[in-house]
Amino acid sequence: MTQLTVGAPAPDFSLPLDDGSIFTLSQMRGRPVVLFFYPEDDSGGCVDENVEFSNLSEQFSARGAALVGISPQDLESHRKFRAKYGLKIPLAADPDRQAIGAFGLWQMKKLYGREFMGLVRTSFIIDATGNVASIVRATRIKGHAAKMLAALDEVLGQHP
DSSP states (O other), rough: OOEEEEEBOOOEEEBTTTTEEEEEEGGTSOOEEEEOOOOOOHHHHHHHHHHHHHHHHHHHHHHTTTEEESSSSOOOHHHHHHHHHTSSEEEEEOOOOOOHHHOOEEEEEEEEEEEEEEEEOOEEEEOSSSBBEEEEOOOSSHHHHHHHHEEEEEEHHHOO
């Protein structure tokens, strides 16, 4: 399994977005990219996380950053999820776990004594040169989007 580190080149990938376009990480060079990987559309914590990122989307944009949510659900699931909660951020569908695997996030998890393979909720900041600038595991969902905005400011050398 790939274990990314800060400073390493980010794995390139192309995934369809819920608006019908294609997101390719390497085409974003020249600006920072914030990728947040979440396990499932329309589940409690994932709703909270996506709503928080959506509420802060203009602040990420004001800093010149692209913001993309990625999960293993398909495009139809993403479209329903976006519409139900009025999300403002693009959602990338990764049912084949192309990016999820490349970023090393499909791992053994344990919940209520049961072990299973699943996505480990993690966010990355990719700098303008395509390198991993920050890796933040979402141990607490509430406030994670604000934590990522602060991490982006740190990467950019800015203060809010």
